[in-house]
Amino acid sequence: MSNFSIDIQNINKSYEKTTALKNINLSVNKGELFGLVGPDGAGKTSLIRILTSLVLPDSGQAFVDGFDVVKDYKKIRQNVGYMPGKFSLYMDLTVLENLNFFATIFGTTIEENYELVKPIYSQIESFKHRKAGALSGGMKQKLALSCALIHKPTVLFLDEPTTGVDAVSRVEFWGMLKDLKSKGISILVSTPYMDEAELCDRVALMQSGEIMQINSPQQIVNDFSHTLWQLKSDNLYKTLQSLRNWDKTHSAHAFGQSVHFVANSSKITSSEIKEYMEEAGLENIEISGIKASIEDCFMELMTNNPTN
Amino acid sequence: MNQSINIIEVEGLSKKFGDFYANDNLNFVVKQGEIFGFLGANGAGKTTAIRILCGLSKPTSGKIKVANFDVYKQTEEIKKNIGYMSQKFSLYEDLTVEENIEFYGGIYGLKRKVLKEKTNELLKKLKLEDKRAKLIKEIPLGWKQRLAFSIAIIHEPKIVFLDEPTGGVDPVTRRHFWDLIYEAAQEGITIFVTTHYMDEAEYCDRVSIMVAGKIIALDTPDGLKKTYKSQNMNEVFLQLARTEE
């Protein structure tokens, strides 16, 4: 058996006209927190569904915990935990009834694995007789995670667990994932939020069914090969407009109240940029060199592989 | 752009459901042409407030004017002067791009000729000219969002309400969307936007943060960052939303 918790080799998948996954190769180590990062339509859900044996790949092989996702799907279904994009709780059942139900269908009891879910479940336990439908978004998310964990899975698949959830609940949720990782559970999580990539051990940046890059977030950021400038002025929109019309511009993207700028030559100096901006009639100009974020890297990768 | 006219005036807005205050004494003003970020955790009461401002629901108390119309009595006038777009698209998936534009233009009573012109103009701006006969379900999410926004302002409203408009798209597409927002703001349309992306909050001229039915902070993004000694809006938001939990 391999050392990988998840091992994916040359997976392809199409639905009618659209290609969902193009030649995907990746492996997740035991006890790793691995992120699939990309927008809607990148192929994250398709990949997770193949790994949870819900969908058959057109070609290629994949193993979860050493089991083939096609041939050994029954084994996989006993060993993995899965939290789909929709929280998949029974809204007319209470918190406790939901948890109990998922425990029994996996042939276990809440008591047996209480230790594992306790840190998460204890936060909503005081509402255990409340119907799941009456919980807030953050609490639903916690209940869904408890349900996915109640049979003590070896690998946990989470499909966009933080989409549509507010920033506070998102931070809490990632804290919980860290705890689970420390208990030796391998986790594959997908997210459209670029900033969440930094919370994973390694990530695959995905776009239009392809993996653009796999690495640790740290390494991805370090590999950013350009000089990145942060530009500020009195008018963000005008700054963007004027930079886009400049022949020395490689890319210019709005980031909060500033513009992240990459020139098409590494020799450019800050005074050159300032001069251009002043000519464009901008005031209160501030220029500084900064370190790239995952989002910068993602956009850079997108400009290099224009799939759209 | 005229930033001196108040386009939304809210004084003491409260909305009660039974014993529960969904909105508790909100006070704020939005200027014409401003991009106003309306942030808050899930269940903080954002949706309730937006429904009131759109004339879909009556407040329990408070003095509220939208585009200088009273939300108690002049809801019809308000509806004529606002646009609305939410993450759950209002576009019809089984109609074509052009049919959707014509349908919504028709709702707002645009004349046949004006509508034709507007449609062409809009398709050109969005670079969708060769896609005009495509069904909505066949075009990518990012285009749908941009189209939905353009349709929301096709009748040249004074204010457009955007309820989490950019979920699920890649960072480049998201920025294309914001380009449209800036352009509309430059033309004097007031933008009232909710979002879960904190970096988007930084694109706003001013941002309000709502916790448990109350607005607990309202300032420019820079002002907020200074006040709460934070690097970015995410930190500001976490500090504020946490203290009240």
Next chain:
Amino acid sequence: MKAFKGFVIKEFYHIFRDSRSLLILFGIPIAQVILFGYIITTEISDANIAILDHSKDAVTREIIQKTLSSGFFKLAATIERESEIDAIFRKGIAKEVLIFEPDFEEKLNKGESPSIQIIADASDANTANLLVSYASAIIQNYNREQMQSRGVPMQIEARIRMYYNPELKGVYFFVPGIMAVILMLISAMMTSVSIAREKEMGNMEILLVSPLKPIQIIIGKLMPYFLLSFINAVSVLSLGYIVFGVPVNGSIVLLLAESMLFITLALSLGLLISSIAESQQVAMFISMLGLMLPTILLSGFIYPIENMPMWLQYICHIMPPKYFIIIVKDIMLKGVGLEYLWPETLILTGMTLFLIVVASKKFKTRLA
């Protein structure tokens, strides 16, 4: 096994927490039986008839008087010519016309068989059917009475339809039909909707990615509805008996066994529907149009199959409720047993097996 039990318990939670489905489950059967029962019994009292008596003798007068005093009919017009019938119906004066042939008594005395022609306004096929049966039953009664008093066999000829319903109660016909409709509704619609709900809410994904076997999911879904449908079958029968006095002349055990067979068939239909339908609405829609309407219209429940055009009759032959209604009618009213009903039972069994196999094959162990 424990997992399976947990699944069934969860299903019951769903059913009992949803007031809408509870209403469908228990409200509709009761409402239907009572509604149909009363509509039928009230409509048939005092129906307007017209009489064309070509002979006007003692016998025809006696028969007319019997008919009018039965409480079912009211004299609306007396006419003299056949040509007036058309107008009578068109103006809605009467729903039925009785025509006595000339020299009625004379023929009777000569030992011939004089005839009474019964013409009904068939624009309401169901009522017409009942009215005709009522009138012919009255004539038959007269025949029998006369035979007893005179000791001579009387041969007044009329088309008689209601051999097995001598007390002339319409609701007798309806109990079997209502049973078919209700069992179809509860079993097929409720299962298909509840499975579609799991898909719609995304729960099916998790169930599939669990050690539960598909067959456990299927049976876990079907069992609660099987039980509830069975309770419904019993309650329809009891209601019919208590409120309207509809008897079960044959074996109750056989009747219940046949009901279980039909419930199983309906459940597999529901399962089949749910394998096509991705949302609750679609499941509801298909069940309504695809099952409910045919059960009501094409099973012989309301409209007699023999009055339909040929091509529609062929379609009726593949409608399971048709056979179920025959079985229930025969057991309840004729009191016959399996020795007469084996062909219908066999057909139903065959259909059930076929549907179970197709539905199980169609039930996917994966998504899409």
